[in-house]
Amino acid sequence: MPEFLQNNFLDNPISSYMWIAVILVAMLLLKGIISRFLCSILYGFFPKAKKYVDRKQFIALVLIPMEWFIVWTVVVFSFHKLKFPDVLQVELYKVSTQDIADAIGKTILIVFFIRLLTRLIDFFAIIFEAKANQTADQSDNQLVVFFKDFFKAIAIILGILMISRFVFGFNIANLITGLSIVTAAIALATRESLENLIASFIIFFDKPFTVGDLVKVENITGTVEKIGLRSTRVRTDQKTFVTMPNKKMVDSILDNLSLRTQRKAEIKLELEVHTPPQKIDELLAKAEMLLQQQEDIQTHSVVLNDIGLKSITVLIEYFTGSIEFNRFQQLKQEINLHLLRSLETLQIELAGIKE
Numbered sequence: 001m002p003e004f005l006q007n008n009f010l011d012n013p014i015s016s017y018m019w020i021a022v023i024l025v026a027m028l029l030l031k032g033i034i035s036r037f038l039c040s041i042l043y044g045f046f047p048k049a050k051k052y053v054d055r056k057q058f059i060a061l062v063l064i065p066m067e068w069f070i071v072w073t074v075v076v077f078s079f080h081k082l083k084f085p086d087v088l089q090v091e092l093y094k095v096s097t098q099d100i101a102d103a104i105g106k107t108i109l110i111v112f113f114i115r116l117l118t119r120l121i122d123f124f125a126i127i128f129e130a131k132a133n134q135t136a137d138q139s140d141n142q143l144v145v146f147f148k149d150f151f152k153a154i155a156i157i158l159g160i161l162m163i164s165r166f167v168f169g170f171n172i173a174n175l176i177t178g179l180s181i182v183t184a185a186i187a188l189a190t191r192e193s194l195e196n197l198i199a200s201f202i203i204f205f206d207k208p209f210t211v212g213d214l215v216k217v218e219n220i221t222g223t224v225e226k227i228g229l230r231s232t233r234v235r236t237d238q239k240t241f242v243t244m245p246n247k248k249m250v251d252s253i254l255d256n257l258s259l260r261t262q263r264k265a266e267i268k269l270e271l272e273v274h275t276p277p278q279k280i281d282e283l284l285a286k287a288e289m290l291l292q293q294q295e296d297i298q299t300h301s302v303v304l305n306d307i308g309l310k311s312i313t314v315l316i317e318y319f320t321g322s323i324e325f326n327r328f329q330q331l332k333q334e335i336n337l338h339l340l341r342s343l344e345t346l347q348i349e350l351a352g353i354k355e
Helices: 014-044 047-051 055-080 097-132 139-166 172-189 191-206 246-251 277-292 325-346
Strands: 214-217 220-227 231-236 241-245 254-256 263-272 297-307 311-320
Touching (some): 055 097, 139 191, 139 220, 220 241, 231 246, 263 325, 277 297, 311 325
Antiparallel strands (some): 231 241, 263 311
8 A cells, every 4th residue: 555545634544535435436326226226125025015106116206315315324434434633623612523523414314314214104105095096985095195294294203303312412211201391381382283283183083074075164165175284275166275274174163065965946036916826826837847847856846935015925946966066057047047938928027126
C-alpha cells in the first residue's frame, strides 16, 4: 500500500476515506440491484398476495424507499468507523458537533425506515382493497381507507418514539409514564378531536352511511366521497366540497337518501270553488287512470281532500320505486302536463285565476 495512504487527514488515514469512498460508490452503483433483490425476498414472505399484487407492482411501490434506506444505512455505518476530527469538535450549549452529526444521521435513517414502512402499509391496503372490491358492500372499502390512514399515523408515532430513544437517548418507558399526566391534559385540550376519532369508529362499525351514499345532515345534502379519521368529505348537489366533523355526522339527525325504498310526489290542485261536482268526478277518474298507466308508480291516491270558502282541493300523491332522480323529475313533469291538459279539456279553472 502506498505510504501516502497511511497519512492522516482530519485524524483519519487517507486509506479509510478511500475504502469508504469505494464502498459508497459501489453501493450507489449497485443499489438498484440489491434493492430489487431484497424486495423480491420480502415479496416472497407474502405468497397469498400474488393473487392481488404482482411482483413488479410490489417492487415499484417499495423500491425507492428501500434504495434510500439501504444507502443511508451504509453511509451511517461507514462514517461511524471514522474518528470525528478534533478540529470540528465544537460544543454548542453542551452539545458537541459530533453528537449533532450522529443525531442527524440516525434521524435520516429512521425517516427512511418509516417511509419504507408506510409503503408496506400501502401494499397491504392494495391487497385488502382488492378483496373488498369483490364484495358488493362498500363499507369494506371505506374500512381499508380508514385503517390505512390509521396505521400510517401509528407508523409516524413509532418514528417519533424511535427518534426520542435512539437520537435523544430518552427512556421510552419512563417517557410514556411521565407523559401520562401530559396526555390526560392534552386529551382534555383536544377533546373535540378525540370525539371525532371515536365518531369515526362508530361510523365504520355502525354503518349509518358509506362512501357513495347520498346523505342529508342539517342543511347539507351531498354524496359522501371520503370518511377520514377526523372528518367526512361530502360533495354537495352544488358541486361544492364540504368537510363535516365526524362527531356532527354521528350526533346530528342524518337522512341517508340512498337507502330510501321509494320516492314520493305530491300535487295539490286548488280548483275554483264553483266547479261542478260532475267535472270533479271526471278529473279524479282521469288522474286515477293516468297514475295507473305509469309503470314506475307503485302506490298512489287521488282524493277530494278539502272544500273551502275559496277553493276545492284535490290531493294527488304517488310513490315510485328508488329510481334515478332525473327519471323521477321527468315522470313528475309528464304527470303535471297531463293534468294541465285534463283541466283544459274539462274547462276547470284553478282558484284565483279569475282574480
